[in-house]
Amino acid sequence: MPRLTNRVFLDLAIWMAGFGLSIGLVFPPFCLLLGLPEDRVLTPLFFGATLSAGLVVGGANYALARLVVGRRLRLLADGMGSVETQLAQAVFSHDWSNCDPASCALPVDSKDEVGASAAAFNRLIGTLARSHEVEAAMRAFSEVLSSRFDLAELGSGALDALLRFTGADAGAILVVREDTLEPLASHALRTADGLADSDHIRRAMRLDEQAHMTVGASGLVIDSIVLGQPAREILVAPVTFKKVPLGAIVLATATAFEADAAKLLEQLRTDLGLAINNALAHDRLERLAAVDPLTDAYNRRFGLARLGEEFSRAIRAENPLGVLMFDLDHFKAINDAYGHLAGDRVLRAVARACRRVIREGDVLVRYGGEEFLVLLPGAGLDDIREIGERIRRAVAETTVPEGEQRIAVTVSAGGASYRESIDSPEALIEAADAALYEAKDTGRNRVVLA
Template sequence: MLRITQRVFQDLAIWMTGLGLVMGVVFPFFVRFMGVPSNLVLTPWFFAACMGAGFMVGALNILLAKNVVGGRLRLLAERIRVVEGNLRHMAAGGGMEGCAPEDCYIEIDSRDEIGDSARAFNNLVTALATAHQSESALRDFSRLLASRLDLEILTTEALQQLMAHTKATAGALLVESEGQLTTRASHGLKNIAELENNDCVGAALRSGQRQLVRLPAGIELNGVLAEFRPSEVLVDPVMYKSVPIGVIVLATGEAFGEDALHRLGLLRQALALGLNNVLAHDRLQRLAALDPLTGIYNRRFGMARLREEFSRAVRDDSPLGVVLVDLDHFKSVNDTYGHLVGDRVLVHLVKLARSVMREGDVLVRYGGEEFLAILPAASRGDCVEVAERLRRLLSESAVTDGEQRIRVTLSAGVASTSELSVDSPNDLVHQADQALYQAKEAGRNLVRAA
């Protein structure tokens, strides 16, 4: 329509009024053509009456248009202003509390351009709500990952969030570390141990691509057997700088929606960054805690572990034993054969010590050639037995250097809270040190108990 003014309804009024007047002028001639005598229709009064009628019809049409069409447009404009306000609120860090989709939708009750406009608006509100949900989910997920440096806690909470945002019924999170893929968190899946060798998991890792498996009724996926019958299982690799560091496994009784898959892609990127940070932190922690030569705890972290075990022993009213070991005449080994051979002797001793210690026992490099074994729930007799076995193994073995066989011995002092009244872990180590001194004074290659 040709525009006359800057107002659509004003333009429409002008055109419709003009059309009414034109019809008023034309109508008498049409009536004359139909056979009505000229003296009745081609008169000023009849022309005026027809033009007045045309004007009134145009005015009524304008009122109807403003009421029917204008009302819909006013509703649309009102809802658009509400959405605008919510977008500004969201930009300031808020949510869409004032315009939930069901509250902002416009009723679609016509099959024309007005209905198409309402439908497009409703789709826009849905898209904005979905985008906000994804943005909010990503923000909360990233905040969660940034606040967690413990791998077990992070993977457990991350899996819960991933399942919630994709409406999955079961899932698992596997993490690759030092070449080993391990299930770190799971919910609702059976045969968890088989996940690490599952074909779909392997394919996702090798290709770096998402694997979406749709299961017909009566079919189960080997290694991802859920506590319910899934209709879809999703295996998504977690990549950091094109390197796989984990795998997400999710199962649902319904199909995953496009919104859920898109949201998972966003969350996966945040998860990759979070996992990499935690794994890097763990590596740094291990480097800081471990003796670089022997791979066991250094003195600083070893004493921290001793304090933890001592507190646990006090709480549980259980014994705690320690064995303090010192290599006999180790300086002469370094002086005679060199420090490289001396290092091999230390590594050899650590290997033997690990073979006689239980799982859960802690071995610490206490000094240059001194080692501290922390034995939870061990009596003095248990400590003496461990120390004697280690002493005997070391004295009966040798470290080779070319054609030379280097033999060394050790002295050990043991102490346990089961026979001693000590107030602190330092007191316990002091008692073991006193016993070690007695072993050295008695001729070395001996075990003495406090």
């Protein structure tokens, strides 16, 4: 119907009054059709009575509409106004606890347009609340990423946040390092190593597309120690930076993911890609700053700092700590006879031979020139002697080609272990250095302990 004024209920009053008058005008002729006498019907009094009755009926209908519909609309408007106030306050206070969908919802108690309006408003509140949750999740995720430069810490913090935001029960973050896909962080998985071999994960990385799978359909099994059974649903999201694959996110749940979990993960993986790229760059820079470029052993600055850390740890835990110093016998003669480039190849070969025989967790340091230092956490004198002999034999068996000749080299080594008379890292090095000089003075190609 056409609008007559800018107020709906005023329009309703006008239309109802007009309708009442129309009924009042039509009623007398209708009475004639029913056989009533003209002298009683066609009189001003009768016409006045029917018109008045029509106006009364129109007024009554208007009053009922105001009472029934207007009251419901007023409740709807008041509820919306209250929610608007709370939303305005939450925007600045960041406290959305007073306006969650449960507390701000309007009652839907009629199956008509009024009820539909209330239901639509409630859905709007739910969408706004979810929008705020997503915004808060992305902000919190960015804070987690921006506060971590170490790759391992970044992976652990990011995975914790992803599990919390998506409602997953278990998961892992995989990262590409030296062309190998390997677990960076995992939660509630019996083993994460097998994920790197999954065709589904590699396909998602290759296509740069997220995959949402059920266990039975995909064949990918996530065995969770929390669930006690294979996961029901799995989300796989590739992690990229400028379209370069950096890794993948794998999340699993025993039930089902929320409807928008995949959409949220799609947003978060972009931020994670940037953060992992920065962490990898930071890791490479730290390695460049800590590693001797010729031998790929750690440099002296890093080695001394690491020795200080290991020395403090040994004192706290009352564990042994060993150091082994060795240098190449007659290295100056090798340089003089074959040149410095050949000498560099000899140093690289010695470092490779040493790395092959030291333990996992031992630290090889190029201390200076042809002198090397090996940090041996947890090693007593017997361990130091055994490792020193392994290094000595490995180097003695190593030869470096130089034209038609092969350069043979030996090392002399001195070892020392932390004890009460050694009260500093410097004293430990001095003891090992003194043992090294004794080894050189007593014939070379041998291991001497302090």
